Amino acid sequence: MVERPTVLVTGLGSYGEQILKALRQPEAAGCRIVGTDTDPFCIHFALVDEAVVLPRADAPEYVEAVLAVCARFGVAAVFPGCEPDLDRLSGACEEFRQRGILWIANPQATIELCRDKLVTGKKLAQFGFEPPKYELVRDAGDLAKIDWYPLVVKPRTAGGGSKDCYIAQSRRELELLLEYVGNDVGLFAQEYVGTPESEFTVGVLLDLDGNLINSIALRRELVSQLNLKTSVVNKSSRAQLGKRLVISSGVSQGEIGSFPEVTEPCEKLAVAIGAAGAINVQCRLVDGKIKVFEINPRFSGTTFIRAMMGYNEPDTLVRRHLLGQTIEPHFAYRHGRVRRSLRESIVAERPARDWRQLADEQ
Known part of the structure; x- marks a missing residue:
């Protein structure tokens, strides 16, 4: 020390x-x-x-x-x-x-679990968290299994910043994406759920022994080119999804707070998957329940935004493990709204x- x-x-x-x-x-x-x-x-x-x-x-x-x-x-x-x-x-x-x-x-096992979206989806269901519908698409035969458009198409194992994520609103669009970005391990096709206004990025912090410390959420405001990866007109029959279908970028901004309706289930999820350290859950709130579409087993792209509000994850772990300080569980932090720019x-x-x-x- x-x-x-x-x-x-x-x-x-x-x-x-x-x-x-x-x-x-x-x-x-x-x-x-x-x-x-x-x-x-x-x-x-x-x-x-x-x-x-x-x-x-x-x-x-x-x-x-x-x-x-x-x-x-x-x-x-x-x-x-x-x-x-x-x-x-x-x-x-x-x-x-x-x-x-x-x-x-995080431990290597947790990192590997979160990296493979197919494994993540199965674990979510196993732990009682109903994920969006999903299917691994490797060839034309897998296309017939999907009848729940629109959907988000992404790599099975890559992650972060919505890299190589696309929206498909029809079988034809999915066929083209399979031809365009398909690979040996297949594409992960996931049901598009909720609206942009219901999207959260949730940080859960545990110490390196796996003890829960705290959680925080940012309700994303997807209002500029800086925070949008994709935005297309909703041509599907599911009007409840809104006029436009969007995928957020890795640059998040919006309202920060405790939002217990999303942070509490995400805390339970983080503990269930054996997290130890910082973990970031991407979800939308649909009919009062979280629909998790991504788990990043690492510090978030909103880490500094959180620190500005008094929720400093890296510093908390330094104090806990290098300086030997006692950290109060669910310590207080500020709530507010944050904007980002270049x-x-x-x-x-x-x-x-x-x-x-x-x-x-x-």
Whole structure:
């Protein structure tokens, strides 16, 4: 236990930025932060104490590089800040533990469960959470099983930021999508439910031992190109879905609060799937019940927004596990409305150091 622990935040060009800004909040514990990214001119390097360029997460030397950075700067804990980093490093978390480095992320089993949408759907039903209808579509024969259009079509295993998500309102559109983005593991076709006004992103925070700490929700306001991935006219016979069918982007804004009608069932869900750390549930509220369409086993793209409201997930875990502080369950935080916009920055002329340079400096 140290007064000012050194932590590593990877993926600063992704949601690692959100973790970084939360840890830099004035009321946060005040960590020394080592930040990494694959881009030597990442604008968020300006906010860290030490900036290091890492190889891509799929590079053979990636884990070696992360461990070298941890050794060089005396890192006490690692925050994976993008999904490739999370997936790759979760398989090496035992190596961190052996070196006395805290892995601030969910267990590998929880990550794998949430990554596979087919497995997630089955688990939701098993735990009593009725998910939207779904079907794995691999070939033309699977198309006949679906008669509940419109639907959202997405990769079975990829996730985050609504990547490669599309809306299909007819069998013909689904056929075209299967031809366009189909792959060996199949496409995940999921019933489109609810309206844009009923969509929430819900954060549930547990400590790294799996004890529930708190939850928070953001009711999305899908009003600009920044927060919309897709918006099409509803041509289906289901008028109750609204005039337009939309898929949100990974950039969320809206009203933040406790919203117990969605946070309470999401807390039960997080505990049921064995979460330990931060978990993010995407859902719509339909007839008083949540319809979960995505679970991200990681810090959210709204992490900093939450921290602004006094719900600082990264700092809470630092205080709990690195500083040994007692955290009050369901601590109070502010409610309010948040808007987001783009911000331009001049990139520093001096690029960050490559991880291989660190050995030469010793």
